Amino acid sequence: MIRLSNIQLPLDHDANAIEQAILSLLAISAEQLVHFNVFRRGYDARKKTNIVLIYTLDIETTDNASLLAQFSEHPQVKASPDLDYHPVAQAPETLTERPIVIGFGPCGLLAALVLAQMGYKPIVLERGKEVRERTKDTFGFWRKKVLNTESNVQFGEGGAGTFSDGKLYSQVKDPKQYSRKVLNEFVTAGAPDEILYVSKPHIGTFKLVAMVEKMRAEIIALGGEIRFGCRVDDLHIEEGQVTGVTLADGEQLHSKHIAIAIGHSARDTFEMIHNKGIHIEAKPFSVGFRIEHEQSAIDKARFGPNAGNEILGAADYKLVHHCKNGRSVYSFCMCPGGTVVAATSEEHRVVTNGMSQYSRNERNANSAIVVGIDPSDYPGGPLAGIEFQRELESRAYLMGGSNYDAPAQTVGAFLRNETPEQLGKVEPSFKPGIKLTNLADALPDFCIEAIREAIPAFNRKIKGFAFDDALLTGVETRTSAPINITRDRDSYESINTKGLYPAGEGAGYAGGIMSAAIDGIKIAEAMALSINQKAN
Numbered sequence: 001m002i003r004l005s006n007i008q009l010p011l012d013h014d015a016n017a018i019e020q021a022i023l024s025l026l027a028i029s030a031e032q033l034v035h036f037n038v039f040r041r042g043y044d045a046r047k048k049t050n051i052v053l054i055y056t057l058d059i060e061t062t063d064n065a066s067l068l069a070q071f072s073e074h075p076q077v078k079a080s081p082d083l084d085y086h087p088v089a090q091a092p093e094t095l096t097e098r099p100i101v102i103g104f105g106p107c108g109l110l111a112a113l114v115l116a117q118m119g120y121k122p123i124v125l126e127r128g129k130e131v132r133e134r135t136k137d138t139f140g141f142w143r144k145k146v147l148n149t150e151s152n153v154q155f156g157e158g159g160a161g162t163f164s165d166g167k168l169y170s171q172v173k174d175p176k177q178y179s180r181k182v183l184n185e186f187v188t189a190g191a192p193d194e195i196l197y198v199s200k201p202h203i204g205t206f207k208l209v210a211m212v213e214k215m216r217a218e219i220i221a222l223g224g225e226i227r228f229g230c231r232v233d234d235l236h237i238e239e240g241q242v243t244g245v246t247l248a249d250g251e252q253l254h255s256k257h258i259a260i261a262i263g264h265s266a267r268d269t270f271e272m273i274h275n276k277g278i279h280i281e282a283k284p285f286s287v288g289f290r291i292e293h294e295q296s297a298i299d300k301a302r303f304g305p306n307a308g309n310e311i312l313g314a315a316d317y318k319l320v321h322h323c324k325n326g327r328s329v330y331s332f333c334m335c336p337g338g339t340v341v342a343a344t345s346e347e348h349r350v351v352t353n354g355m356s357q358y359s360r361n362e363r364n365a366n367s368a369i370v371v372g373i374d375p376s377d378y379p380g381g382p383l384a385g386i387e388f389q390r391e392l393e394s395r396a397y398l399m400g401g402s403n404y405d406a407p408a409q410t411v412g413a414f415l416r417n418e419t420p421e422q423l424g425k426v427e428p429s430f431k432p433g434i435k436l437t438n439l440a441d442a443l444p445d446f447c448i449e450a451i452r453e454a455i456p457a458f459n460r461k462i463k464g465f466a467f468d469d470a471l472l473t474g475v476e477t478r479t480s481a482p483i484n485i486t487r488d489r490d491s492y493e494s495i496n497t498k499g500l501y502p503a504g505e506g507a508g509y510a511g512g513i514m515s516a517a518i519d520g521i522k523i524a525e526a527m528a529l530s531i532n533q534k535a536n
């Protein structure tokens with residue numbers, strides 16, 4: 001196959017335009033073009049009145065080799081990379097040890113799936129419930145304020161990304177094309193085909209729920225085992241080698257290959273890991289608020305007269321501002337046409353995040369607006385970041401009225417440092433509810449100062465961003481893990497505990513669904529190779 005990149009066509013191009021562009025670039029006839037696939041479709045909306053679609057295409061011709069030689073110097077023409085996934089190992093016929101995967105978020109899910117596909121029959125231990133039961137608990141909390149600390153937005157089958165916008169893009173380097181493997185598995189499990197070619201694929205909450213169930217069924221069909229309501233409370237370590245786990249009910253399981261993919265909110269498990277002497281380090285993360293605007297305003301600001309175009313969909317944005325006080329403020333986990341959700345997993349704490357459905361057709365756009373912080377802001381050892389998060393989340397709970405409503409403020413009032421008396425045009429989407437207050441007390445002063453400087457700066461990029469009636473809701477603290485469970489670069493094992501494979505977002509090796517899933521594949525491969533090496 002030949003890959004053609006940066007093929008630019010008008011937004012309203014007709015059905016034949018792609019084929020014509022191929023023929024004209026390569027100066028070949030229609031008979032020489034056997035077929036083509038759209039590998040990626042993005043857009044350039046810098047000129048709102050002249051938005052162009054940008055295609056990457058994989059094509060088959062009657063003579064690929066000659067064309068590749070003829071165009072060897074052309075920047076838009078290359079041989080297509082191999083997109084197939086090639087398993088690195090196969091389980092021995094007599095498998096003496098089954099690997100354990102702790103956590104069934106995107107990282108644990110892909111780790112378990114790839115291990116199962118290679119014949120290793122993994123045992124997955126997940127503290128939360130299976131996804132349908134978990135959905136009831138999560139929506140129950142949003143509607144009735146009844147929190148289940150083991151089954152919520154953070155914990156349960158599918159992990160933290162299940163009730164989300166389901167954005168599937170990532171900026172991690174991916175020379176082995178693992179992201180393609182992830183997307184293919186998602187499509188096999190029921191995700192829309194378009195995730196394979198749009199530049200910013202997303203799935204949305206309800207589709208994710210059904211997909212996770214199908215992937216679980218495949219793991220089980222391949223001999224894997226998935227156990228819900230199984231919180232790992234202890235790790236067994238003998239002479240620097242992990243040998244097993246103890247579950248919350250006291251049951252013990254043995255394995256010398258254990259992936260720990262527990263996400264960024266398993267604070268009790270982080271403490272246990274630290275107490276066992278497994279090497280962890282405090283790491284930077286970010287804190288801030290969720291901002292909401294009417295989606296129609298964002299569409300207009302980004303796409304001008306093309307707002308509402310079906311191909312473009314609901315507009316997103318990505319913003320960053322470097323402040324005078326040395327801090328950086330940036331938008332994070334932007335959810336077009338979505339809702340702000342209550343994302344705590346601990347009692348008497350308030351945490352915000354965002355989600356949407358595949359259609360992205362809710363009234364508001366939301367995004368976190370966060371400030372980068374690092375361990376010098378929360379000195380006190382590897383776990384100090386967790387205490388810092390807890391303090392902010394507890395304060396938000398009090399500011400919201402101590403009933404899981406979130407504290408909120410209109411942007412105009414925030415910039416003027418006053419408590420708003422009423423909401424404006426932007427209706428809050430946060431469930432269970434919000435309480436208007438002055439958010440200046442919700443974060444450290446340097447964060448407030450930075451966000452106050454950043455919002456007007458963002459307004460220069462997206463007209464209306466600093467609209468008086470836009471709404472801030474807080475606090476956004478679970479942007480990434482506050483710790484790193486440090487692992488060896490080559491073996492992927494913990495640097496001081498053999499056989500323990502720290503993985504995904506909770507270990508500090510991913511940030512988002514796609515990067516966590518990719519990390520799961522890497523971990524599965526490392527575990528499989530190690531099991532085979534020890535079996536020989």
Ligand code: FAD
Nearest residue numbers: 103105107127159160161164166167232263504505512513
């Ligand atoms: P997690 O998904 O957090 O999974 C960890 C799992 O481990 C959990 O299921 C947990 O119950 C389990 N676990 C924890 N401790 C134990 C224990 N001791 N024993 C057994 N099991 C345990 N990212 C995107 O890329 N796009 C988005 O649109 C997006 N939207 C989001 C919206 C929301 C509301 C949230 C909360 C997150 C969102 N994210 C999004 C972030 C994304 O979900 C995470 O980056 C991703 O889920 C991390 O994957 P993971 O597998 O490493 O960890």
